[in-house]
Amino acid sequence: MVKFGRILLKDGINNKLLEILVCPLSKQPLRLCEKTNSLISDAIGVSYPIVDGIPRLVPTDGKIIETDDASHSDGPVDLPGK
Amino acid sequence: MRRSIARFLGGLRSYCTDSGDGSQSSKLKIFDRHFKRKQRDRAAWLMKPKDSLVDTVAENLLDRLEDCKRTFPTALCMGGSLEAIRRLLRGRGGIEKLLMMDTSWDMVKLCKDAEQQMPTYNIETSYIIGDEEYLPVKENSVDLVISCLGLHWTNDLPGAMIQSRLALKPDGLFLAAILGGETLRELRIACTIAQMEREGGISPRLSPLAQVRDAGNLLTRAGFTLPGVDVDEYTIRYNSALDLIEHLRAMGETSALLQRSKVLKKDTALATAAIYESMFAAEDGTIPATFQIIYMTGWREHQSQQKPKKRGSATVSFHDLQKQFGSDGSC
Numbered sequence: 001m002v003k004f005g006r007i008l009l010k011d012g013i014n015n016k017l018l019e020i021l022v023c024p025l026s027k028q029p030l031r032l033c034e035k036t037n038s039l040i041s042d043a044i045g046v047s048y049p050i051v052d053g054i055p056r057l058v059p060t061d062g063k064i065i066e067t068d069d070a071s072h073s074d075g076p077v078d079l080p081g082k
Numbered sequence: 083m084r085r086s087i088a089r090f091l092g093g094l095r096s097y098c099t100d101s102g103d104g105s106q107s108s109k110l111k112i113f114d115r116h117f118k119r120k121q122r123d124r125a126a127w128l129m130k131p132k133d134s135l136v137d138t139v140a141e142n143l144l145d146r147l148e149d150c151k152r153t154f155p156t157a158l159c160m161g162g163s164l165e166a167i168r169r170l171l172r173g174r175g176g177i178e179k180l181l182m183m184d185t186s187w188d189m190v191k192l193c194k195d196a197e198q199q200m201p202t203y204n205i206e207t208s209y210i211i212g213d214e215e216y217l218p219v220k221e222n223s224v225d226l227v228i229s230c231l232g233l234h235w236t237n238d239l240p241g242a243m244i245q246s247r248l249a250l251k252p253d254g255l256f257l258a259a260i261l262g263g264e265t266l267r268e269l270r271i272a273c274t275i276a277q278m279e280r281e282g283g284i285s286p287r288l289s290p291l292a293q294v295r296d297a298g299n300l301l302t303r304a305g306f307t308l309p310g311v312d313v314d315e316y317t318i319r320y321n322s323a324l325d326l327i328e329h330l331r332a333m334g335e336t337s338a339l340l341q342r343s344k345v346l347k348k349d350t351a352l353a354t355a356a357i358y359e360s361m362f363a364a365e366d367g368t369i370p371a372t373f374q375i376i377y378m379t380g381w382r383e384h385q386s387q388q389k390p391k392k393r394g395s396a397t398v399s400f401h402d403l404q405k406q407f408g409s410d411g412s413c
Contacts, residue, residue, distance in 0.1 A: 024216035024217065054187075055210050055211065056211040
């Protein structure tokens with residue numbers, strides 16, 4: 001599943017797009033987390049999923065990150081439903 | 083005396099906090115955005131590949147790009163009829179990068195699939211799911227924002243427009259088409275009469291829409307320079323009132339009021355259709371429906387744009403204008 005996601009990720013989200021996008025709530029930059037295939041807003045600790053290469057940046061689609069994963073950039077992230 | 087001043091100041095203070103907060107009125111929720119999202123999901127499946135009304139509006143909106151001398155390398159297209167915009171763009175405006183945004187997943191997916199069937203060359207298109215009310219686009223990052231028939235469903239239209247302005251680079255263009263207050267006036271009348279007749283009272287069935295005079299104020303309030311507003315009215319003929327409702331559904335334009343009544347009695351619905359037909363039907367039995375489209379244009383401020391001169395900076399009196407220009411002008 002993750003592998004599949006990564007393939008889509010390559011042609012779906014590029015860095016230029018990531019530069020334009022910000023968190024819809026805090027308007028702060030987003031960080032791409034390849035492991036969970038989501039965009040993370042470190043400012044408020046919310047992750048927005050990327051589905052089929054399309055980031056879902058509606059506030060209601062975001063998930064609040066419970067643990068302090070947000071501080072690790074690519075650390076071992078324990079995610080529900082991997 | 084002192085007490086009255088204190089009271090006055092107190093009143094002033096409370097007034098100030100209201101206006102200082104600024105969001106008091108904009109927090110008002112009129113539309114159920116979540117429901118609208120579902121409706122748009124459904125519309126993505128019901129949509130005909132080419133809708134004449136949507137195509138006309140999109141064409142009219144994109145036509146404005148040809149009037150601009152500059153090009154818009156990066157564009158954000160949000161809400162409403164995304165697919166029509168992408169299909170009809172045909173290289174106008176010199177767009178190189180196009181960002182498509184909608185709240186509905188199915189709508190975006192439809193667009194993405196349509197692109198694979200009919201790829202647009204030279205345009206790098208990317209898709210995101212986003213809400214116009216919470217625009218996920220960085221400040222100063224796009225040259226053009228297009229919204230075709232989407233913004234009239236936002237609860238906070240001024241807020242959404244301010245966010246669009248912030249997303250624009252200086253001298254960036256904001257282009258939007260929204261439905262105006264005259265839209266579906268026949269249906270409004272028929273609905274009201276039918277409800278009064280069958281239910282003995284009325285409830286809002288159609289959503290409130292912006293009036294033309296509001297549109298200009300909105301642009302100015304959002305801080306756009308060189309604002310321009312114009313209006314177009316289209317009358318579409320349907321075979322019956324039910325066809326009209328089907329069309330509205332396929333466009334995802336059915337009511338999404340938060341305080342809508344969730345039941346529609348069959349009796350009332352049929353009465354509405356009958357009243358519609360008896361009041362407005364043409365000779366050949368078709369019924370007309372009016373769609374009023376308000377087109378809004380605004381620019382983000384830039385030094386190169388023309389500005390009015392300061393008050394009192396004139397050097398010639400209006401009385402002398404005739405003398406100044408009248409000598410060579412024969413008209």
